Amino acid sequence: MKIVEQLLFLVLSGAAIYLFARNIGKIRRNILLGQAEEFNDQPKLRWNNMLYFALGQKKMFSNPLVAVLHLIVYAGFIIINIEILEIIGDGILGTHRLLLPLLGSSLYTIFISAFELLAVLVLLGCLVFLLRRNVVRVNRFTKPELKGFPFKDANAILITEIVLMSLFLLMNAADLQLQSLENTTNGFNGIVSQLLTPLVSGCSISTIECIEKAAWWLHILGIFAFLNYLPYSKHLHILLAFPNAYYARLTPIGKMSNMPMIEREVKLMMQPELAADLPASDAPMKFGAKDATDLSWKSILDAYSCSECGRCTAACPANQTSKKLSPRKIMMDTRDRITEIGKNIDQHGPTYTDNKKLLGDYISVEELRACTTCNACVQECPLLISPLNIILELRRSLVMEDSNVPNEWAMMFGNMENNQAPWKFSNEDRGNWAKS
């Protein structure tokens, strides 16, 4: 019987890890469908960013209460997963509480009690988060782009965490009860689970054994399920926050990326010798981004890293005044679109096109036009994501590829070209204010 369980465990964990690795591999491939952009300068600063912003969640602390809860849920969840190592060890070796004889009763009691306390904190944190989403209904969680899957996704993860933590505590409580029924001498104690033993006190030894085993299996199966749900969920951010912080753009946030091809064109026209050092390219000129794959790979990584928290949208002046634009939606659309492109590749091969585009089929012109480039979204994002970057690349395509420009802008461009000012004034008069 034991060997069957061991085998089953091995097969299941192997399958879970294989599936997870395969999905992560696909996400990596999808990210690399984006355009090349180098982010290898200043490695020291990059490691620091990863430490402070990903691990330390520094930007979350503009709201300390939420930040502390989030850190507890996150850190608690990670640390409790150290206990998973024991669970996996037990699963493979067919042992029961492998670390107990190694650490000795008292040390093991401390070890387990610490985890149990964390588990309770995680549980409470998740409860508060559930309340904020479903009862208090914090404004940024009720925007239209969260309707449907994203809303359920967030709740599903929170509930799963609560269930996992409860199973962990129940498993320990059952174990304690067994110890007392069997008068074990070298047992352990758990600071929280000892309070829960009444839950199983009326049961026979065999029932309790069953409960203990079931809790153990459900706990580990839950973890495997969680692992394989991640790639489809906004909870991917718990992993991708790290590379995303490392590869964060280090340039001032007000600086737009240069377009060397256009710089070269203009210099060729005005003063050809200046264009000599600029790289020429035989590829057909393509301006800005129409589809997700036209974006920098970093923007696609941004999209996969987005936690859909909506801090960007809450800060967006356009969104605050009920314009259609929501920077969070820009990130969600980009992720949905690149996922779709990835699926197309899997199903129909790399040359297939579905005649859809990020610009138009996902993100509308009206949304793009509403942006004031104020950078509030970039400033607020705890994950160092830039929705603005995507907006600006799409705008470039809209204007330069499609000549899709509102009249007032067409006039502005004309004035700038002819009079060197966005208004229709003669540039000769530029210094007139100084004369009067």
Added chain:
Amino acid sequence: MVKVLSEMAAAGESPEILFWVGCAGSFDQRVQRITKAFADILNKTNTSFAILGSEEACTGDPARRAGNEFVFQMLAYQNIQTLNNYNIKKIVTTCPHCFNTIKNEYPVLGGSYEVIHHATLLQEMIKAGKIKMKEAGDFKGKKITYHDSCYLGRANGIYEAPREVLQALDADLVEMKSCRTKGLCCGAGGGQMFKEDEPGDKRINVARTEEAIATGASVVAAACPFCMIMWEDGVKQKGKEAEIELKDIAELINERMV
């Protein structure tokens, strides 16, 4: 007395600093008053400066952010040529958009200068004692609130300089609900200044004006010409022209310096 660089250069002189006026500062009637106030301060502090006059062109910021890189590159090329020909080293500007573009976006195109926004220059001059305020502080007890420009604040991290400048007025500086990194945009950036708003329930400048009204401040100080234009409109929409005075930090200092 404002000298134009071409005339100065013809006389074999060169200024310590170039005053980059910007399009709004040159052509918009309201903003011209800010430009003049700042030029006044430069004169009163005996700063050696000049303007480009008709040789200045738009930096290209609104075109670039609207998506038209061609127009941006043409204007950038033209400006960088002019600035490099005059061998300009240091530039001061009253416009955060010009500031951001010249400081952050011109260097890769071959235009590297020391660029300073007038908020920072005024702060330095006050610190150095070059600007002295009149004794009788007619601002005592008056509430002033400062509006952060996105391109000065978030884009370039300048939050304290304009506030320190306002401290010199001895007024009661109050903050709006959203300020500094969380400052609410005036609604002008990214080319919005030059087109109608997209459909929504409110204009952004009106939302911002409401925040100022809530503070009870009688003066709103700005450090950006486009913010100023949006504020003028917002305050008018709310019918608060009589209660709220809109001033650039340069105007406030110029009116009350010795």
